[in-house]
Structures are given as C-alpha cells and as structure tokens.
Amino acid sequence: MYKKQLTKEQALQKLRHYCAYQERSHSEVKDKLYQLGIWKKDHDEIIASLIEDNYLNEERFAIAFAGGKFRMKQWGRVKIKYELKQKQVSDYSIKKAMKQIDEEDYLRLLEKLAEEKYASLKNEQYLVRKKKTQDYLMQKGFEPDLIMRTVNALTQN
Incomplete structure (x- = not known):
C-alpha cells in the first residue's frame, strides 16, 4: 500500500508550517520534499514560492x-x-x-570554557592538563591560534 500523492498546494501548506515553526535551510526543505514524496519537477517551484512568501530565507x-x-x-x-x-x-x-557573533562575547566564552576545563583537570600533570584543555576547545570548534593564546595566558598565571 503506497501513500497518496500530495498535491503541490498541500505540499506547500505543509512546508509553510515546517518553515514557520523554525528557520530552515534550503537543503532541509529539499529533504522534506523528498520525504513527502513530491515530484522533483515541482521542487523548484515550491521552494521559490516559500522564498517569495518569506518562509524560507x-x-x-x-x-x-x-x-x-x-x-x-x-x-x-x-x-x-x-x-x-x-x-x-x-x-x-x-x-x-x-x-553576527560578537567578538568580545566570543573571546569571553573561549576564556570561560578554557578556565572551566583546566580547573576540572586539576589532578592531571601540567602538560596533560594543557593538552586536554586545548583538545576540548578544538572539539568545540574554536580557532587553533585563539586556543593557544588563551590556554597559554591561562597557564602563565
């Protein structure tokens, strides 16, 4: 038993709700169109309509x-x-x-995360502690040069 094909209008309605609930990327909307089983030839038209009506930006x-x-x-x-x-x-x-990410907030967060991680490793050797703190910040997605500067400043004190 296969599911009934949605009309273009029904699909558009569903996607308006989908986009109104939370900001979506174009690729998320495309995936949703596939999930709904919409014909590929209708995808561009539906996406264009969502962009026009400011549901998708x-x-x-x-x-x-x-x-x-x-x-x-x-x-x-x-x-x-x-x-x-x-x-x-x-x-x-x-x-x-x-x-849009404020530079001061960004550096403040980096310092806060570095301090918290470094403090949580107080039973480790100095170099292990430093390395684990750096690895943690790398995994969080901060830039290597900023990490080095922050961790070095932290370990100087």
Missing part, C-alpha cells in the same frame, strides 16, 4: 543557526561554519552569520 537561517549554536551549545566559529557548509548554506550567508 537562507541568510536568516544562517544567522539564527550560528547564534543558537554559539549561545546554547557554546560552539566556536570553525564548528559552526562546518555545520552550515554541511547544510549547503552559501558562503555569503555564512559570512553574514559569522559577523
């Missing part, structure tokens, strides 16, 4: 995504950029999103 998605991952998950720029690339977001939108 790649730049807005990128800014919301970057801001959310930075504030909630405490990710660094490297990891955020990588994730946006995975979602096939344009370089232009990625640059716009990166500009």
Whole structure:
C-alpha cells in the first residue's frame, strides 16, 4: 500500500508550517520534499514560492543557526561554519552569520570554557592538563591560534 500523492498546494501548506515553526535551510526543505514524496519537477517551484512568501530565507537561517549554536551549545566559529557548509548554506550567508557573533562575547566564552576545563583537570600533570584543555576547545570548534593564546595566558598565571 503506497501513500497518496500530495498535491503541490498541500505540499506547500505543509512546508509553510515546517518553515514557520523554525528557520530552515534550503537543503532541509529539499529533504522534506523528498520525504513527502513530491515530484522533483515541482521542487523548484515550491521552494521559490516559500522564498517569495518569506518562509524560507537562507541568510536568516544562517544567522539564527550560528547564534543558537554559539549561545546554547557554546560552539566556536570553525564548528559552526562546518555545520552550515554541511547544510549547503552559501558562503555569503555564512559570512553574514559569522559577523553576527560578537567578538568580545566570543573571546569571553573561549576564556570561560578554557578556565572551566583546566580547573576540572586539576589532578592531571601540567602538560596533560594543557593538552586536554586545548583538545576540548578544538572539539568545540574554536580557532587553533585563539586556543593557544588563551590556554597559554591561562597557564602563565
């Protein structure tokens, strides 16, 4: 038993709800169209309609995504950029999103995460402690040069 084919209008309605609930990337909407079983020939038309009605906006998605991952998950720029690339977001939108992350907040978060991680490893040897702190910050997606500077400043004290 196969499921009934949705009309273009029904699909558009479903996708309006999908996009209104939360910012979406173009690739997420395309995946949703496949899930709904919409004919490939109708994809571009539906996506164009969503963009026209301002349900779908790649730049807005990128800014919301970057801001959310930075504030909630405490990710660094490297990891955020990588994730946006995975979602096939344009370089232009990625640059716009990166500009929205405040430099002072970014450095403050990096220092806070470094201090917390370093403090949590107080039973480790100095070099092991330093290395594990650096690895943790790399995994969080911060830039290597910023990590080195921050960890070195932290271990000087």
